[in-house]
Amino acid sequence: xxxxxxxxxxxxxxxxxxxxxxxxxxxxxxxxxxxxxxxxxxxxxxxxxxxxxxxxxxxxxxxxxxxxxxxxxxxxxxxxxxxxxxxxxxxxxxxxxxxxxxxxxxxxxxxxxxxxxxxxxxxxxxxxxxxxxxxxxxxxxxxxxxxxxxxxxxxxxxxxxxxxxxxxxxxxxxxxxxxxxxxxxxxxxxxxxxxxxxxxxxxxxxxxxxxxxxxxxxxxxxxxxxxxxxxxxxxxxxxxx
Numbered sequence: 001x002x003x004x005x006x007x008x009x010x011x012x013x014x015x016x017x018x019x020x021x022x023x024x025x026x027x028x029x030x031x032x033x034x035x036x037x038x039x040x041x042x043x044x045x046x047x048x049x050x051x052x053x054x055x056x057x058x059x060x061x062x063x064x065x066x067x068x069x070x071x072x073x074x075x076x077x078x079x080x081x082x083x084x085x086x087x088x089x090x091x092x093x094x095x096x097x098x099x100x101x102x103x104x105x106x107x108x109x110x111x112x113x114x115x116x117x118x119x120x121x122x123x124x125x126x127x128x129x130x131x132x133x134x135x136x137x138x139x140x141x142x143x144x145x146x147x148x149x150x151x152x153x154x155x156x157x158x159x160x161x162x163x164x165x166x167x168x169x170x171x172x173x174x175x176x177x178x179x180x181x182x183x184x185x186x187x188x189x190x191x192x193x194x195x196x197x198x199x200x201x202x203x204x205x206x207x208x209x210x211x212x213x214x215x216x217x218x219x220x221x222x223x224x225x226x227x228x229x230x231x232x233x234x235x236x237x238x239x240x241x
Contacts (some may be wrong), residue, residue: 038184047067047227052222062082077157082195083151084151086147087147091195093130093193094130106118134159193227197220198217
């Protein structure tokens with residue numbers, strides 16, 4: 001009786017082991033390889049605090065750029081806030097491909113002014129403009145914010161993140177802008193944002209040069225900031241004590 005009971009238990013254990021072995025290949029085969037969503041890497045909030053580039057022309061300007069991506073809601077928000085940039089002036093603004101803001105060491109012609117040509121040698125070409133339509137690099141090129149009588153303005157644009165990325169990877173509509181490759185992720189951390197434009201009455205010498213069709217006054221860089229991912233939200237949490 002004991003022998004029969006032992007044989008039955010052994011049989012059940014063997015059957016269980018065999019069943020598990022047969023199931024393993026099936027389990028491995030049923031696993032699907034997870035695909036990495038490269039666009040999810042950009043999710044989060046980013047901040048660039050501006051520094052004045054030509055204070056002898058504009059006096060001190062303060063402000064910041066924020067860039068926020070929330071993929072779950074397919075939302076991208078871009079904001080610029082500027083104070084004391086000159087009354088009633090239109091300012092072009094853009095994110096650049098470079099990773100450094102210029103300083104007076106980059107004033108190659110030594111005229112005491114950082115012009116657009118010298119600046120672009122450091123902060124690089126336009127990656128995407130912060131204009132009337134942030135969802136596209138080119139559809140609203142030239143529609144930039146205008147300061148009030150105190151030289152202040154707030155720029156804020158919201159768009160679908162998926163549309164923004166689609167446009168950045170669209171080689172058909174480049175119009176001279178830098179484009180991402182089909183599988184290239186967006187890397188904005190460490191890039192720079194630049195704002196340009198001073199009053200025509202500013203006494204700029206003939207040595208001040210511009211890039212493209214803009215005049216020396218329209219293209220003069222006034223502030224620059226390096227974009228950094230916000231890892232710790234600003235402020236303190238109230239713990240009730």
